[in-house]
Amino acid sequence: MKKEYWNKPALGLRERLYLLEVIRGLCITGGVFLGNMWKWLTFRKGALTAYYPEEIRSDYSPANRGRHVLTRRENGGVQCVSCNMCATVCPAYAIEILSAADFDDPCHPKSPERFEIDYSRCIFCGFCVEACPEDAIRMVKEVPDFPGFDRDAMWAGRDLLMNWRPTGDPAKQYPAASPSPVEVQP
């Protein structure tokens, strides 16, 4: 017996004829293509497509989970206490931390000597951010420069995660922002 689905499409004559619908679809795609082409030819902003990575989209949701950042203390040192909660909770085993001891600073005796995230494994679930007891790791909405040709080159180390400055985060101030890629308005 053929199974009946609750959302079985009810096709009218127009849809059954098929050709009319195909032409309608081609008109939509063609319209977008020509519109983009026109904007590109006349050097106007607002094409639906962006020239990644020179341009990045600015309309990521504020809740989007993109690249990680390691926050800093007031004195510029890394906030992370190397407790390994993020590495432990990570379902993709993407985080590896090597700890260092510094008893001259009794308030911050343990810190990460190396902090490595494997972006070829990361599934951007955000558990690391949730598990962090120190608000030391965050995910910002931007997703720059992820693609690569080599899995081994897709590790992000401590320096990259600390020094990469996303544009603006109201909750915690970062040291001076570095020039960021151009944002485009679609």
Added chain:
Amino acid sequence: MIELKIDNQTVEANEGETVLQAALRSGIEIPHFCYHPCLSVAGNCRICLVKVDGRPKLVPSCNLPVAPGMTVETDTEDVRAARRAVMQFITLNHPGDCGICDKAGECRLQDYHVRYGEEESHSREPKHHRPKFSDLSPRIVLDNERCLLCSRCVRFTREVSGSHQLGIVERGSHARVERLEGRPFDDPYSDNVIGLCPTGALLSRDFLYKSRVWYLEPVRSVCTGCARCCSVNVWRRQREWHVRALGAELNRAAYRVTPFENPAINGPWLCNKGFDLHRRMARKRALTPLIGGREATAEEAVQEAKRLFAAAGNPAVLAFAPASNEELAAFRDGLGRRVQVYTREDYHTEPGEVAEDDFLIRGDKNPASYSIRALFGNRPYAPAARHDLVVIWGERVDYHALGGAKLIHLASFEPAGETAADLLIPVSTTFERSGTFTNFEGKVNRFEKVFDKPAQVLHAGDLFGRLVP
């Protein structure tokens, strides 16, 4: 035999046992910090309070001898309330820095806090601060804030190691564990207090921040430091926590060594030399076979050894100290009957090391000397015999003392001398194979493989059968 009732369960106990011991033995869990089966009863942590029928107040079960007909309850509402209150007191000034504490994951205080404690502290006072991260000894870091004054470490130095080097000084919230005034904590068994400590107050300087404990797993092994052959746990990284970016050598590293409880040989204790076993094993290894100083493959090395044996008229073997019983049996069957066997002791007491005491440390620093003596007797090398080929199975050998004979050296670690042997064959360490040792009392102790052996390294036990032409 005394019969008593704990939690409506009839439990049999021996005369003189305490309620806590009887309960633990029959699988009833009563929390305890200061009680340890090998130490005297201190009764100062009060977490083991239980309700005894006919007594108006709760009683610490660690100090309560069993009596016939006694009815004990360990899980009533007032016992739970008392435990919650005790946890409030114990954690009153505890810094709660489990995130950076090496003990987290195997911490009694942490476990009990989750099981028996409350989420929030009732106290609104600021926490009282005490000295943090002082060096109790070069091997041990002491954090007084985490200490709950159970006095296990103090009792250990008084009752087990006998050095009397620790004590608790001052009173109230100033009380802290301290060394004898002006004296170092140089007990040869000092590292045991790290495992004894129910919280993270005493931590190993060597293991400090190396890894979180839940990334590691223990493998049963044997300490090769002396003829006692104590059972140890060697902690390696679990398979799913192997690292990639931080370097593959971390996956092959023994992170720490702790005692494996073996009542027949070492009980739950181990000497500091045993705690350092992984550091001795991390010496520079001999990894590639060398034929006259030239690198070769393992197969070429075996062929070369065969050739040397075929050419030799009067071969001899100097037998090794850390060889397992299985290897020695393979040696006796494969090679031992065709050659002259001499025995030697590779390891001797080193400067600064305790030579021998009446607790664990033995004067004979070679783990296999009992088996070697049983198989081959005690025959030191005689240069007068004019051997033209000598197989050295061991380390720390002076090649010059062997005369002009051709030398085949089976070594686990890189030989120290300037001159090279005619043939160097790398062999596996005790971490890379399983087997047994027989200690000086004739007790057999088993060890298991911790790591795979490197590619060009051979198991000495497999080698001997192949050497004979």
